[in-house]
Amino acid sequence: STMSSFLLQIGCFSAAFAVLTGAFGAHGLKSRVDANDIKIWETASHYHLIHSLGIILASRLHDGGRTGLILLGGTVIFSGSLYLLVLTQKRWLGAITPIGGIGMIFGWISFGLSSSLFH
Numbered sequence: 001s002t003m004s005s006f007l008l009q010i011g012c013f014s015a016a017f018a019v020l021t022g023a024f025g026a027h028g029l030k031s032r033v034d035a036n037d038i039k040i041w042e043t044a045s046h047y048h049l050i051h052s053l054g055i056i057l058a059s060r061l062h063d064g065g066r067t068g069l070i071l072l073g074g075t076v077i078f079s080g081s082l083y084l085l086v087l088t089q090k091r092w093l094g095a096i097t098p099i100g101g102i103g104m105i106f107g108w109i110s111f112g113l114s115s116s117l118f119h
Contacts, residue, residue: 004059007068011055014075018049021083029086037086044082051075051104058111067110074103 078100
């Protein structure tokens with residue numbers, strides 16, 4: 001379906017971007033931010049990569065559109081708010097992060113409730 005193709009492509013591009021952000025954190029940020037911010041960045045890129053793989057898996061579910069979109073939204077909010085927090089030093093962005101985490105949790109619950117595993 002169109003949704004499956006969309007989620008597969010988004011998941012793959014998201015995973016590639018997660019690797020890029022991880023590399024940027026390891027090599028480009030070390031001299032610019034403190035150790036705590038590096039840890040925040042690593043958390044963001046780690047969860048970003050794991051949930052990109054979840055989006056790819058959801059694209060293979062018969063009814064995975066809802067699951068993939070929930071995981072995508074959670075990832076954008078969770079990892080995106082942490083990336084922005086480190087880059088802008090606007091600490092209030094950390095208040096948004098748990099909303100993304102809840103989205104990620106609901107995405108995995110949606111995965112478990114799917115009517116069929118893989119097609």
